[in-house]
Amino acid sequence: MNNSIKIVLFFLLLTILNTGCAKEKKETRPIVSVTTFPLYDITRQIAGDTLKIVNILPFGVEPHEYEPTPKIVANIEKSALILYSGAGLEPWTAGFHFKQRAVNMSQYVSLHTFENTRTIDPHYWLDFQNMQKAVAVITQELVKIAPKNKSLYRQNEKAYLLMLEKLDEKFQTGLADCKRDTIIVNHNAFSYLAKKYGFHVASLSGLSPEAEPNAKNIIRLMQTIKEHNVSTVFFEDFASDKAIKGVANATQTAVDVLKPLGNITADEAKENLTYEAMMQINLQKLSKALSCH
Numbered sequence: 155m156n157n158s159i160k161i162v163l164f165f166l167l168l169t170i171l172n173t174g175c176a177k178e179k180k181e182t183r184p185i186v187s188v189t190t191f192p193l194y195d196i197t198r199q200i201a202g203d204t205l206k207i208v209n210i211l212p213f214g215v216e217p218h219e220y221e222p223t224p225k226i227v228a229n230i231e232k233s234a235l236i237l238y239s240g241a242g243l244e245p246w247t248a249g250f251h252f253k254q255r256a257v258n259m260s261q262y263v264s265l266h267t268f269e270n271t272r273t274i275d276p277h278y279w280l281d282f283q284n285m286q287k288a289v290a291v292i293t294q295e296l297v298k299i300a301p302k303n304k305s306l307y308r309q310n311e312k313a314y315l316l317m318l319e320k321l322d323e324k325f326q327t328g329l330a331d332c333k334r335d336t337i338i339v340n341h342n343a344f345s346y347l348a349k350k351y352g353f354h355v356a357s358l359s360g361l362s363p364e365a366e367p368n369a370k371n372i373i374r375l376m377q378t379i380k381e382h383n384v385s386t387v388f389f390e391d392f393a394s395d396k397a398i399k400g401v402a403n404a405t406q407t408a409v410d411v412l413k414p415l416g417n418i419t420a421d422e423a424k425e426n427l428t429y430e431a432m433m434q435i436n437l438q439k440l441s442k443a444l445s446c447h
């Protein structure tokens with residue numbers, strides 16, 4: 155290699171490195187930290203690229219009883235706004251002294267309480283009306299931290315609300331005329347959908363997938379499958395599927411994935427999958443499992 159080529163290469167390299175550094179330094183957008191995938195999806199679609207959105211819970215991690223690392227806490231401290239799900243989903247928020255504005259989103263939605271246990275189901279984002287309430291609150295909060303983008307945010311809010319309305323209609327028609335009435339799932343995350351669209355859910359573990367499944371629950375599930383002529387047993391991405399697949403095997407029912415959407419996998423994040431897209435897939439699976447139409 156002669157000297158002039160070396161010099162050209164050297165400056166080329168210098169330019170590439172400089173651009174890289176300049177890009178990092180340019181990040182001046184306010185940071186919004188969110189705890190769950192539905193809050194991430196709403197914030198991302200309302201804000202576009204006007205804000206830096208940080209997902210506190212890393213993609214691919216199970217949302218119940220997650221604890222942020224000190225590094226993540228340090229990042230939360232830098233945010234202009236923190237949106238968390240609430241309703242018992244993030245126990246770590248109780249001991250956390252937010253220096254900035256933190257919004258517990260659960261105070262703005264209709265929460266479902268199980269009558270027998272008096273516990274609140276924290277998976278309220280699986281109710282499209284609740285999502286609409288969250289969209290309105292988040293839009294207001296984003297306008298507060300970036301008022302110059304108000305008209306853009308309002309426009310995106312309108313589109314998101316309309317999308318939710320259409321999803322609700324699709325679920326209503328898609329689950330209106332079904333031969334079966336019960337689904338089996340790994341953890342009890344689907345009470346909002348069940349209540350709204352008129353089916354029953356039996357789950358292997360309780361509200362958190364980390365609870366150990368016991369023999370009594372397994373026997374109860376097998377009875378339910380028989381009594382209700384259940385076709386499909388659902389498992390999920392972030393919990394062990396061993397016990398639930400064992401139940402399917404013993405009762406000769408099909409297995410499939412249904413997504414509670416508290417979080418998504420790293421691959422789904424790479425593909426930019428939206429709440430809307432994944433709820434449409436959930437609908438297809440529910441409709442098939444319940445033998446609708």
Ligand SMILES: [Zn+2]
Pocket residue numbers: 218277341343361362363414416
């Ligand atoms: Zn859950």
